[in-house]
Amino acid sequence: DQQVKQNSPSLSVQEGRISILNCDYTNSMFDYFLWYKKYPAEGPTFLISISSIKDKNEDGRFTVFLNKSAKHLSLHIVPSQPGDSAVYFCAASPNTDKLIFGTGTRLQVFP
Amino acid sequence: GAVVSQHPSWVICKSGTSVKIECRSLDFQATTMFWYRQFPKQSLMLMATSNEGSKATYEQGVEKDKFLINHASLTLSTLTVTSAHPEDSSFYICSARGIRLNYGYTFGSGTRLTVV
Numbered sequence: 001d002q003q004v005k006q007n008s009p010s011l012s013v014q015e016g017r018i019s020i021l022n023c024d025y026t027n028s029m030f031d032y033f034l035w036y037k038k039y040p041a042e043g044p045t046f047l048i049s050i051s052s053i054k055d056k057n058e059d060g061r062f063t064v065f066l067n068k069s070a071k072h073l074s075l076h077i078v079p080s081q082p083g084d085s086a087v088y089f090c091a092a093s094p095n096t097d098k099l100i101f102g103t104g105t106r107l108q109v110f111p
Numbered sequence: 112g113a114v115v116s117q118h119p120s121w122v123i124c125k126s127g128t129s130v131k132i133e134c135r136s137l138d139f140q141a142t143t144m145f146w147y148r149q150f151p152k153q154s155l156m157l158m159a160t161s162n163e164g165s166k167a168t169y170e171q172g173v174e175k176d177k178f179l180i181n182h183a184s185l186t187l188s189t190l191t192v193t194s195a196h197p198e199d200s201s202f203y204i205c206s207a208r209g210i211r212l213n214y215g216y217t218f219g220s221g222t223r224l225t226v227v
Contacts (some may be wrong), residue, residue, distance in 0.1 A: 002154075041202065042220055097160075101155040
């Protein structure tokens with residue numbers, strides 16, 4: 001039972017343009033959401049997070065949007081850079097407990 | 112910032128042997144540590160949650176007698192894969208969360224286990 005899903009396994013974006021990565025969840029008990037960037041054979045690196053009491057959080061080039069009614073969140077990266085190429089995971093946490101990860105989206109930013 | 116050190120980064124072992132993976136929080140006290148495994152091109156699957164000084168809580172389908180987790184101190188947790196088999200070959204990652212609950216989940220760099 002995949003409680004956190006990223007339906008797009010891959011995304012290709014031109015440098016300078018916006019990258020939008022999407023994530024859907026099923027468990028209404030999730031109250032905190034995070035995005036991680038991951039390279040092969042390395043641990044995930046934290047990017048940005050959002051609490052369920054907010055609908056938007058921004059940090060530099062990264063913005064996360066949360067739509068609780070739709071149980072959907074997205075990560076916007078603008079402008080995209082080649083160094084952003086990696087696998088991105090969204091994760092959700094119920095009541096400050098463990099993290100449940102999505103299936104990941106491989107982002108490729110080309111020149 | 113918070114740093115989690117995980118060792119070894121890779122290990123090859125023979126079937127039937129046991130392998131221990133260490134996860135250390137270097138500059139903070141980790142009250143809770145999480146162990147994940149990742150198969151190629153798949154998500155990170157939570158295996159177990161351990162709190163310092165108490166028994167680990169395993170996720171459904173994870174054999175606690177096969178994957179022994181010890182969290183004896185606030186800076187160290189270990190995962191021991193006992194009687195390893197080729198199907199245990201995977202990428203194992205630990206994560207630590209500190210006393211200050213600011214949603215800081217810091218991850219280790221992972222361990223690639225290959226059982227031959």
